[in-house]
Amino acid sequence: MKVILTRPWNTTSMLIPNHGLGYLATALRQAGHDPVIIDCIRDRLHADAFVRRVLHEAPGLIGFQVYTFDLPTLRPYIDALKPLNIPVVTGGPHPSAAPADMIRRFPDVPLLIRGEAESSLTILADAIARHGGIPGPELLETIPGLVTPTTTDPESRSCVLNPDLDSLGFPDWEQIxxxxxxxxxxxxxxxxxxxxxxxxxxxxxxxxxxxxxxxxxxxxxxxxxxxxxxxxxxxxxxxxxxxxxxxxxxxxxxxxxxxxxxxxxxxxxxxxxxxxxxxxxxxxxxxxxxxxxxxxxxxxxxxxxxxxxxxxxxxxxxxxxxxxxxxxxxxxxxxxxxxxxxxxxxxxxxxxxxxxxxxxxxxxxxxxxxxxxxxxxxxxxxxxxxxxxxxxxxxxxxxxxxxxxxxxxxxxxxxxxxxxxxxxxxxxxxxxxxxxxxxxxxxxxxxxxxxxxxxxxxxxxxxx
Ligand code: B12
Known part of the structure; x- marks a missing residue:
């Protein structure tokens, strides 16, 4: 399944290849998926231009990396994606540190993963590919660190940490x-x-x-x-x-x-x-x-x-x-x-x-x-x-x-x-x-x- 991994545009002057997205892409590829990293900061893509790329790629899942200061800039992307009906998952610093806050601000984003998501995102992508859409809550609950708007006490879903870093391979350097x-x-x-x-x-x-x-x-x-x-x-x-x-x-x-x-x-x-x-x-x-x-x-x-x-x-x-x-x-x-x-x-x-x-x-x-x-x-x-x-x-x-x-x-x-x-x-x-x-x-x-x-x-x- 094609999975877009992205982060919203901002004006940072500290722009470097993003390891988080790079490692996630490697994990997805190893599991047989087709990850596409779209770095909206590097490529200066605002919501509309991003959606045009999404239409072109036709992914089965879109993952956003979210820093706390991305919260205001993320909203236009989520709104612009709504008519396309593609499952969206967030992860990275803000969803990991403040999942309840993330859900409160984005109740319309159905999925969030806390912590290092190489394995959880892959399990999620497998499940979406199998079900042809977001699977039911019984299955979602089994995915480590996964939170949905109906999760009771999101903070109790602990962040996942990879025990063996070598097994993750290298970030997908071709894409970053x-x-x-x-x-x-x-x-x-x-x-x-x-x-x-x-x-x-x-x-x-x-x-x-x-x-x-x-x-x-x-x-x-x-x-x-x-x-x-x-x-x-x-x-x-x-x-x-x-x-x-x-x-x-x-x-x-x-x-x-x-x-x-x-x-x-x-x-x-x-x-x-x-x-x-x-x-x-x-x-x-x-x-x-x-x-x-x-x-x-x-x-x-x-x-x-x-x-x-x-x-x-x-x-x-x-x-x-x-x-x-x-x-x-x-x-x-x-x-x-x-x-x-x-x-x-x-x-x-x-x-x-x-x-x-x-x-x-x-x-x-x-x-x-x-x-x-x-x-x-x-x-x-x-x-x-x-x-x-x-x-x-x-x-x-x-x-x-x-x-x-x-x-x-x-x-x-x-x-x-x-x-x-x-x-x-x-x-x-x-x-x-x-x-x-x-x-x-x-x-x-x-x-x-x-x-x-x-x-x-x-x-x-x-x-x-
Ligand atoms: C390297 C680093 C940087 C680098 C590169 C950042 C980048 N975005 O490319 C530089 C120096 C440029 C940088 C800059 C800044 N950083 Co910085 N940075 C880090 C640091 C030390 C490591 C991040 C890292 O690469 N980890 C290794 C990779 C593999 O892990 P990862 O990125 O966390 O990704 C994993 C998970 O988060 C998750 N994940 C990530 N993305 C996604 C997406 C989806 C869809 C899913 C499901 C999961 C997921 O899975 C990934 C794989 O395991 C962290 C501290 C930390 N330990 O997190 C701070 C940290 C992330 N930075 C932080 C901040 C605030 C900043 C700055 C605003 C500077 C500042 N004033 O402090 C700027 C903003 C830059 C920008 N606009 O992007 C904060 C973020 C806190 C928050 N709640 O937002 C942290 C936590 C440090 C802190 N101050 O406490 N940073």
């Missing part, structure tokens, strides 16, 4: 070819092109209250075998000529021994690749031998989650790190490696004072960082901070819809939206408007296209 995505991906800068993002591990055991990752990917770290990852890199080099890869994991450096084995294998692989970890790694497990091994294996850049310059806020975030240790580790990276280091910071935590935000801004300038990224706290559904934000006036029913990639309508008590944006702008300007930083930054711009994307991202972030 790295060559079909913009050349300035998430980290904005690359050293060599083309570049492919990969997922090596899934899950993260840390309880950080601002992150929703563990709801979708679980608390236990699951690793692919090193040889499986090497096979994928060989495939990416041979098929697309990639010369660089980016590890997009939640917590790649969690298991020190695994990282050392990975680096050893990469060094011995004969592959001439450079790589980076632009999604943020934890600093705890990094010591000089790991840093040396990573650099020797071609790593040239990492992003590190520092989050706050206030120990009180780090404690509230349940980051489980001492500020002093964070500072020490960043300095150690600078001392031991020649890496480009990016710091991730969050401002606007419930109860955070202006002085604490200033401390974060000051810390960003004090650390030996090359780049810094400041985000305003988003009380994402299912996170530890969400109930705290609710108590401070956050109304998920309405406020969640005003959340976007760079915007969160939440502000700590006593601070207005305007003031928050001003603090954010000052943080960016304060960090980047220094000769050493700006000079390095400009030197790394490789093309007018990259410059254009950078300017757009800057405007996205700071515009009022």
């Amino acid at each position: 070819s790295p060559l079909s995505y913009p050349i300035a991906p998430q980290g904005t800068f690359t050293r060599r092109l083309p570049v492919a993002p990969i997922i090596v591990t899934r899950g993260c055991p840390y309880p950080c209250t601002f992150c929703a990752g563990k709801i979708i990917s679980g608390r236990a770290i699951r690793t692919r075998s090193v040889s499986h990852v090497m096979d994928e890199l060989h495939y990416l080099v041979n098929t697309f000529g990639i010369r660089e890869f980016h590890i997009q994991d939640d917590n790649f450096t969690f298991d020190r021994d695994y990282v050392l084995a990975f680096c050893q294998a990469l060094t011995n692989s004969g592959l001439d690749l450079v790589w980076s970890c632009p999604n943020g790694i934890r600093l705890d497990s990094l010591d000089s031998s790991v840093l040396h091994a990573m650099e020797h294996a071609g790593c040239y850049s990492v992003a590190v989650g520092i989050e706050s310059g206030s120990q009180r806020i780090l404690n509230l975030m349940r980051k489980q790190t001492a500020l002093g240790d964070l500072i020490h580790k960043v300095r150690e990276i600078r001392r031991v490696t020649r890496w480009e280091i990016t710091g991730f910071f969050i401002i606007g935590y419930p109860g955070e004072t202006r002085e604490e935000m200033e401390a974060t801004i000051r810390l960003s300038r004090r650390l030996p960082l090359d780049k810094a990224n400041f985000g305003i706290l988003m009380p994402l559904p299912g996170t530890g901070v969400e109930p705290v934000a609710r108590a401070a006036g956050w109304n998920p029913d309405t406020d969640m819809l005003r959340m976007s990639e760079y915007r969160s309508p939440f502000t700590p008590a006593g601070i207005t939206q305007r003031q928050m944006r001003w603090i954010l702008t000052r943080a960016f300007v304060g960090f980047y408007a220094r000769p050493r930083i700006i000079w390095r930054f400009i030197r790394r711009i490789q093309s007018p296209d990259q410059f254009r994307i950078l300017c757009r991202r800057f405007i996205d972030v700071v515009k009022p």
Whole structure:
């Protein structure tokens, strides 16, 4: 059966091949289905243009990946699809973290799957193909993680996690070819092109209250075998000529021994690749031998989650790190490696004072960082901070819809939206408007296209 896998259009400038859809396509294909990935962000497809594609493909099932900030943009797609009477299923971050909310907002979408859906989506597609439409509730109830508008207590349907990542194969790279995505991906800068993002591990055991990752990917770290990852890199080099890869994991450096084995294998692989970890790694497990091994294996850049310059806020975030240790580790990276280091910071935590935000801004300038990224706290559904934000006036029913990639309508008590944006702008300007930083930054711009994307991202972030 033909199955369309898609995500609604948005204006993100962090556009990279989507692993979630890629792995689902592989699972469906292995089961004999005919998956078609339509990336509405990459292909700039609004609802009407998407429906035209759907009519052309005539699928038996359509699956939407939904982030929380996709909720407003998803509606026109669902409305436009209604007359076609094709079964629709949603999955990904929002349906996984907030299934009841998803059903409430989209009672007209008959199916939702929580968690990693390689197996459940395949079972569902098999059942739809067999029945010539959505099967009855008795069968649906047997599909792990599946929720329908009549499911009592959707939150009790637990998220599915794949125990064996190697068995999933590779994402369907032909359909999410790295060559079909913009050349300035998430980290904005690359050293060599083309570049492919990969997922090596899934899950993260840390309880950080601002992150929703563990709801979708679980608390236990699951690793692919090193040889499986090497096979994928060989495939990416041979098929697309990639010369660089980016590890997009939640917590790649969690298991020190695994990282050392990975680096050893990469060094011995004969592959001439450079790589980076632009999604943020934890600093705890990094010591000089790991840093040396990573650099020797071609790593040239990492992003590190520092989050706050206030120990009180780090404690509230349940980051489980001492500020002093964070500072020490960043300095150690600078001392031991020649890496480009990016710091991730969050401002606007419930109860955070202006002085604490200033401390974060000051810390960003004090650390030996090359780049810094400041985000305003988003009380994402299912996170530890969400109930705290609710108590401070956050109304998920309405406020969640005003959340976007760079915007969160939440502000700590006593601070207005305007003031928050001003603090954010000052943080960016304060960090980047220094000769050493700006000079390095400009030197790394490789093309007018990259410059254009950078300017757009800057405007996205700071515009009022
Ligand atoms: C890699 C990553 C990125 C990458 C790539 C994202 C992409 N869409 O291509 C980049 C860096 C670009 C990125 C950007 C952002 N991200 Co991000 N990202 C992640 C991260 C760390 C891993 C995602 C991943 O690739 N996992 C591996 C793949 C294989 O799994 P998966 O995508 O979850 O897919 C599985 C299931 O979700 C499900 N599934 C997925 N799609 C579908 C579709 C259907 C139909 C079905 C049935 C099932 C299904 O099955 C898949 C296979 O197992 C997650 C954390 C996490 N653990 O989830 C955050 C996360 C998903 N990101 C998040 C956010 C908020 C963002 C940003 C808004 C940035 C920000 N301000 O934080 C932007 C938005 C970008 C955009 N417009 O698309 C949130 C989402 C929370 C939410 N409720 O919406 C997460 C959970 C992190 C967090 N902050 O808590 N991100």
